[in-house]
Amino acid sequence: MLTRDNLPDEIVTARTVVRKTLPKDLPVIEDWPRYPGLQYGCFDMTGPSALSADGDYWWRKIDRCDRCHYSVVHKPSGDVIGVHAFTRIDWARPVIGNVAIRIRADLCGKGFGSETLDALLRAVLDTGMKSVRLDVAATNARAIACYRKCGMRITEEFWQEHSGDPPQMEKPEWAFAVLHLRKDGPKWLVRFYRMAIP
Numbered sequence: 001m002l003t004r005d006n007l008p009d010e011i012v013t014a015r016t017v018v019r020k021t022l023p024k025d026l027p028v029i030e031d032w033p034r035y036p037g038l039q040y041g042c043f044d045m046t047g048p049s050a051l052s053a054d055g056d057y058w059w060r061k062i063d064r065c066d067r068c069h070y071s072v073v074h075k076p077s078g079d080v081i082g083v084h085a086f087t088r089i090d091w092a093r094p095v096i097g098n099v100a101i102r103i104r105a106d107l108c109g110k111g112f113g114s115e116t117l118d119a120l121l122r123a124v125l126d127t128g129m130k131s132v133r134l135d136v137a138a139t140n141a142r143a144i145a146c147y148r149k150c151g152m153r154i155t156e157e158f159w160q161e162h163s164g165d166p167p168q169m170e171k172p173e174w175a176f177a178v179l180h181l182r183k184d185g186p187k188w189l190v191r192f193y194r195m196a197i198p
């Protein structure tokens with residue numbers, strides 16, 4: 001059976017070092033700037049959308065046995081600029097059930113997500129991990145493009161209750177979501193994809 005110790009401690013990419021998250025990273029992550037606008041605000045590291053049911057932020061759970069969190073350290077600055085959190089790990093199968101990924105808001109869209117996830121996925125699959133899966137909202141075209149670049153493919157589609165403010169589809173700022181939201185009685189549902197590698 002695989003254990004967390006079998007996963008790589010550190011991998012090096014062109015611009016970063018990706019290493020297991022250390023407690024000293026947590027205050028840095030807490031201080032990251034917010035994501036802009038309606039589309040990305042739900043990914044902020046602080047605030048209600050980042051809280052788990054136990055009242056703690058999801059990215060602080062670095063010691064949980066079904067998880068393995070990595071920090072992305074930018075080589076030139078030494079700053080922690082990203083997080084890849086493997087969650088719902090079933091060590092016996094062995095399969096990674098979900099991944100939470102954040103690149104610091106001011107550095108999104110500059111290739112850091114695909115550069116680091118691609119290298120990390122390859123290193124993790126080399127350990128004997130059979131599959132890495134994740135769920136992504138269909139409204140998040142940038143994330144889907146990043147995951148496809150890393151070799152992930154869509155394996156399933158499902159609908160999940162929309163959380164946060166009720167959508168206002170007539171407003172231009174909701175245009176990104178028009179194709180992927182639908183009303184089910186009083187609830188709004190949002191389309192999700194499950195993606196996987198291999």
Ligand SMILES: CC(C)(COP(=O)(O)OP(=O)(O)OC[C@H]1O[C@@H](n2cnc3c(N)ncnc32)[C@H](O)[C@@H]1OP(=O)(O)O)[C@@H](O)C(=O)NCCC(=O)NCCS
Pocket residue numbers: 035040043101102103104107108109110111112113114115135136137140141142143145146149
């Ligand atoms: C999702 C995330 C990790 C991706 O990392 P990233 O460094 O921004 O992504 P990359 O720059 O490596 O790749 C993004 C790709 O999407 C493309 N892209 C950007 N905006 C897009 C859009 N609106 N529609 C389609 N593709 C888009 C880019 O062109 C790029 O592809 P290319 O390199 O072929 O040009 C990062 O954007 C992030 O942290 N976002 C906020 C939190 C989040 O969404 N997390 C994922 C939750 S499932």
